Amino acid sequence: MRRKLVVANWKMHGSRARNRQLLDAVKPPLQSLAGRVDIAVCPAHLHLGETVAALAGSNIRPGAQNLYGLAEGAMTGETSASMLVDCGAEFVILGHSERRGHLGETDAEVADKFAAARESGLIPILCVGETRAERDAGETEAVVSRQLDAVTEKTGMEAMRGAVIAYEPVWAIGSGTPATPEQAQAVHAMLRERLARRSEEIAGGVRILYGGSMNAANAAELFAQPDIDGGLVGGASLKAEEFITICTSAGS
Numbered sequence: 001m002r003r004k005l006v007v008a009n010w011k012m013h014g015s016r017a018r019n020r021q022l023l024d025a026v027k028p029p030l031q032s033l034a035g036r037v038d039i040a041v042c043p044a045h046l047h048l049g050e051t052v053a054a055l056a057g058s059n060i061r062p063g064a065q066n067l068y069g070l071a072e073g074a075m076t077g078e079t080s081a082s083m084l085v086d087c088g089a090e091f092v093i094l095g096h097s098e099r100r101g102h103l104g105e106t107d108a109e110v111a112d113k114f115a116a117a118r119e120s121g122l123i124p125i126l127c128v129g130e131t132r133a134e135r136d137a138g139e140t141e142a143v144v145s146r147q148l149d150a151v152t153e154k155t156g157m158e159a160m161r162g163a164v165i166a167y168e169p170v171w172a173i174g175s176g177t178p179a180t181p182e183q184a185q186a187v188h189a190m191l192r193e194r195l196a197r198r199s200e201e202i203a204g205g206v207r208i209l210y211g212g213s214m215n216a217a218n219a220a221e222l223f224a225q226p227d228i229d230g231g232l233v234g235g236a237s238l239k240a241e242e243f244i245t246i247c248t249s250a251g252s
């Protein structure tokens with residue numbers, strides 16, 4: 001039985017004061033979910049240290065939104081996996097479609113980042129997902145398979161043990177229109193089946209999150225699907241009541 005995981009992706013939002021306010025509001029109610037659902041919050045790198053401090057003693061775990069796939073070196077402006085670990089991150093979101101789409105991040109770069117995360121002990125959250133045009137062209141399976149295979153082929157299946165995948169259809173992100181539970185379940189099952197061809201045992205333990213316009217009103221029916229193991233939540237994670245409701249749905 002995979003315990004559900006809900007991850008807040010704060011993206012490039014927040015300030016020191018607003019983050020503190022939001023965490024103050026969500027920490028006490030979410031404490032009652034300890035042991036039933038795993039919860040993580042991924043702030044901007046600059047806010048990681050203070051977020052880690054604010055989460056001390058709570059059941060919410062800190063994560064980051066990106067890393068650079070080298071241990072250390074001359075790479076101005078970038079942040080390594082070991083730096084994130086040193087500052088208290090436990091998770092890292094990798095290959096988000098905003099990075100793939102707007103910043104040109106390639107499958108190969110995402111695979112390097114995944115390997116770096118694993119080497120440093122971070123739990124990677126690998127994002128995959130198709131655009132509207134790709135879905136309309138019937139290419140969903142080919143696209144997400146290519147994104148997944150780029151990682152498993154570089155790192156080997158053992159690196160997927162305990163890792164997290166997030167299926168985020170690009171057309172659903174920030175659009176207000178999520179994938180239907182059936183659409184999401186079909187892709188989640190396909191991703192798990194693809195992993196199971198390499199190792200059924202490891203595939204059975206990988207948590208596959210859904211992301212894309214998840215909110216308090218639609219989370220429960222998404223979580224009811226057998227291969228949806230939680231959510232990667234953008235906009236709704238910035239609203240205390242919404243995020244609390246989503247986490248509560250995951251824990252019930």
Ligand code: 13P
Binds near residue numbers: 176214233
């Ligand atoms: P929204 O929940 O705002 O659609 O964003 C989803 C997302 O991209 C999470 O990584």
